[in-house]
Amino acid sequence: MLFEELNLIEPILKALQTEGYTQPTPIQEQSIPTILESKDLLGCAQTGTGKTAAFAIPMLQLLHQPHANVKGPKPIRALVLTPTRELAIQIEESFKAYGRNLPLRHLVIFGGVGQKAQTDALHRGVDILVATPGRLLDLMGQGFINLKDVEIFVLDEADRMLDMGFIHDVKKVITKLPAKRQTLFFSATMPAEIQKLADTILTSPKKVEVTPVSSTAEKITQSMYFVEKTNKKDLLAHILADKTIQTALVFTRTKHGADRVVKDLTKIGIRAEAIHGNKSQNARQRALTNFKDRTTRILVATDIAARGIDVDELTHVINYELPNIPETYVHRIGRTGRAGLSGTAFSFCDSEEREFLKDIEKLIGLTIPVAEDNPYAMSWQGLMAKQDKPKPKRGGGGGNNGGGGGRQRQEREPNLNGAKRTPKSGSRRWSKPKGSNS
Structure with missing residues (x-):
C-alpha cells in the first residue's frame, strides 16, 4: 500500500x-x-x-x-x-x-x-x-x-x-x-x-x-558474553577497539552505572557521553545531537532516558548490564536493525544476571548464541563458585528502571557437575578446565 x-x-x-x-x-x-x-x-x-x-x-x-x-x-x-x-x-x-x-x-x-x-x-x-x-x-x-x-x-x-x-x-x-x-x-x-x-x-x-514484544528483529545478530562483573569494562574496551563499530548505544540499568562507563571509556580515549534522568535537558539534548551526527561515537543510556530515541543507521547496541525486565531487552536491541538495515546486539552477562538471561530467552523463544571472541570469558570454576549466591531482586533497577517485576524465580541452572558438554549450534558452551578434578 x-x-x-x-x-x-x-x-x-x-x-x-x-x-x-x-x-x-x-x-x-x-x-x-x-x-x-x-x-x-x-x-x-x-x-x-x-x-x-x-x-x-x-x-x-x-x-x-x-x-x-x-x-x-x-x-x-x-x-x-x-x-x-x-x-x-x-x-x-x-x-x-x-x-x-x-x-x-x-x-x-x-x-x-x-x-x-x-x-x-x-x-x-x-x-x-x-x-x-x-x-x-x-x-x-x-x-x-x-x-x-x-x-x-x-x-x-x-x-x-x-x-x-x-x-x-x-x-x-x-x-x-x-x-x-x-x-x-x-x-x-x-x-x-x-x-x-x-x-x-x-x-x-x-x-x-504489531511486532509482538516477544519478537526480536530477524536482521539483528545477537551474541552473549559471559564475563565477571569486574571485567566488563575491559571487555567493552576490547569490543570497541574494532574501528568498524562506528556508533554504539550502550545500556546500563542505573544512572550511576552509565556515568561510570563513560568515565572508563574516556580514560582509554574513546569519546562517550551519558544520557539519563539526572542530566539537564540541555546536556541530554546535546549528547543526543552529538551522537546522531557522529561527533560522539558511544552513547551510554539508561532505559528510561533512551525510550523513544531513534538514531538513523545505528549499527550496534551493547547491553553492558542485562535488564531485569525481559521485555526491555527487546526494546533495547530493537534500536538497531531498523528500516531494513542489519544490526548487531552484544550482551554482557555476569554470574548475578543469569536469572535475567533465562527470563529473556524464555520471552524471545531462543537461546542467544555465545560469542566466540571473548578474552574475558567467565571460567567454569568462577561460574560454579558463584552459582549459589543470593539472586538479585527484581523490579528496582537501581532506582532508574521503575518498578517492573517482583517475581522471583526459584529454579537454578542445571548442575554442571564436571562433564564437558558438547554444544549444539547456538547453545551454551560450558567447559570444565583441563586438569580439574572437582
Whole structure:
C-alpha cells in the first residue's frame, strides 16, 4: 500500500514526499484509516514501528480545518502526553515535518528548562500540544493551560508512564479533559493496570497490534558474553577497539552505572557521553545531537532516558548490564536493525544476571548464541563458585528502571557437575578446565 491510498489530503502527501516516505508501515496502514474516522484506538506497538506517524498524520488531517467561532488565542485542540523529554521533542518534530504545509501551531513542553518560552507560545495560541506529565500539570496549576477544548487525546508509551511513576499524574490530566473526545492509546506492553486504564478511557476502540514484544528483529545478530562483573569494562574496551563499530548505544540499568562507563571509556580515549534522568535537558539534548551526527561515537543510556530515541543507521547496541525486565531487552536491541538495515546486539552477562538471561530467552523463544571472541570469558570454576549466591531482586533497577517485576524465580541452572558438554549450534558452551578434578 502507498500513502496515496489512505485518503490523505494533498498538503500532507506533499510533506511525506519531502520526507521521502512512500509506503506506510503496518501500524500506520492499520491506524490511519481508523483515526480518520474519529474512532478510538488501542495500539500495541513498541518504538521503531512508526507509531508516531501513525497518529500524527491523521491528527493533522482531522485538525487542518480552523476551529469555528474562536475569539482570541487558539484553544488547545489536541494533547499528546508522553513520558520523556526526548520522546516529546521527537514527536513535536514529527508534527512539524508532516504538517509543514498546514496552518497548524504545535508546541512541546517539558520540565528541566525555564517555562517562559513555553508560556509565551501558549499565550499566542496552540493547536497541538505535546507534553510530559509534570510540566503539563505545573502549567495547568498556574492557569496557563486549559484542556476544555481538546478534541483528540493521545496517551503514548502508557506502560513506561507506569514504570516511571507517572500514572497518577496521567489520571489527573484525564479528569480535566472533555468527556466527548477521541482517544488514542499506545503501549508496548499491557500489564493489568494499563489494561484497566485503557478500558476506562477508551470507547469501543479498534485494537491494532504489531511486532509482538516477544519478537526480536530477524536482521539483528545477537551474541552473549559471559564475563565477571569486574571485567566488563575491559571487555567493552576490547569490543570497541574494532574501528568498524562506528556508533554504539550502550545500556546500563542505573544512572550511576552509565556515568561510570563513560568515565572508563574516556580514560582509554574513546569519546562517550551519558544520557539519563539526572542530566539537564540541555546536556541530554546535546549528547543526543552529538551522537546522531557522529561527533560522539558511544552513547551510554539508561532505559528510561533512551525510550523513544531513534538514531538513523545505528549499527550496534551493547547491553553492558542485562535488564531485569525481559521485555526491555527487546526494546533495547530493537534500536538497531531498523528500516531494513542489519544490526548487531552484544550482551554482557555476569554470574548475578543469569536469572535475567533465562527470563529473556524464555520471552524471545531462543537461546542467544555465545560469542566466540571473548578474552574475558567467565571460567567454569568462577561460574560454579558463584552459582549459589543470593539472586538479585527484581523490579528496582537501581532506582532508574521503575518498578517492573517482583517475581522471583526459584529454579537454578542445571548442575554442571564436571562433564564437558558438547554444544549444539547456538547453545551454551560450558567447559570444565583441563586438569580439574572437582
